[in-house]
Amino acid sequence: MDVFDQFHICNHSDAEGRYSYKAQPSMIVYALRSLLNALAPLVGAEIESGAAVSSGWAEGASKEKIGEWSQKALEHTKEEMEILIQETSGTEYGRIMHRRLGLRQIDKEDEGNLSRPLLNLMGDHRLDFHSTFRRLAYFRPSIIQPENKEILETYISSILALTPEPNLSSVIERERNEWVKDGAEGEVDLDSAREKEAKEANPRFVLRQWVLEEVIKAVEKDASSGKRILRKVLQMACRPFDSWGAEDTLDDAELDEETKEERRFCGIGERKMLGFQCSCSS
Secondary structure (H helix, E strand, C coil), X not given: CCECCCCCCCECCCCCCCCCCCCHHHHXXXXXXXXXXXXXXXXXXXXXXXXXXXXXXXXXXXXXXXXXXXXXXXXXXXXXXXXXXXXXXXXXXXXXXXXXXXXXXXXXXXHHHHHHXXXXXXXXXXXXXXXXXXXXXXXXXXXXXXXXXXXXXXXXXXXXXXXXXXXXXXXXXXXXHCCCCCCCCCCHHHHHHHHHHHHHHCCCCCCCHHHHHHHHHHHHHCHHHHHHHHHHHHHHHHCCXXXXXXXXXXXXXXXXXXXXXXXXXXXXXXHHHCCCCECCXX
């Protein structure tokens, strides 16, 4: 996914959007329900016998008996399984989101107060999913103080630059403050540690479709020079969390040509390639 869209579908064969970003939790439940239904006769037989079944356990069993085993299994395990799925999925989602944001403290209200507002902001302003999280690694709680207004505006502008839309200008103060959730303000060591942890969870380089298309065309046009580009992209793909393209340097004029190329490969590319849907074989 490039620009964040909760309804984004990653595969063109999924016309109904069953596996869209928003539907992922539901599809986890669907998949495990299907697994339970497939295993239900065996589980039910083991519940009835009180022991593991042996080879040929279903031989001679009538259709009605198999149905009885299945029903017994569903009555015994379905509710517990679905509760476990929801609890486990929620916990894991929270853990991953906190890691992306470099936060150490976990609060049960974070989903509603932090994660969801952030994703809504990204969707409303059509911000790039990966680049936005990467940029948030540089957030410092101290910059929301009144005396740092100019620094804050510069930082917000760097976030809003991660969108294909040309006319975005600002976000409201409440949403800015939602990004502050951890530790004491102004602690340099904490800020540095958070930045490091967030960078380790959010890739600088994402192998986007436009990069793949460019590499393919380059190799087809000239195998020798194309292979050089291919090697560079493979190197970046193998180490996506590195600070490619002199990430901490703002002025392009200071960069050599290879570093400029790395920086370009870390960009979102042409608007027409955003949200490209791959085929199953891709």
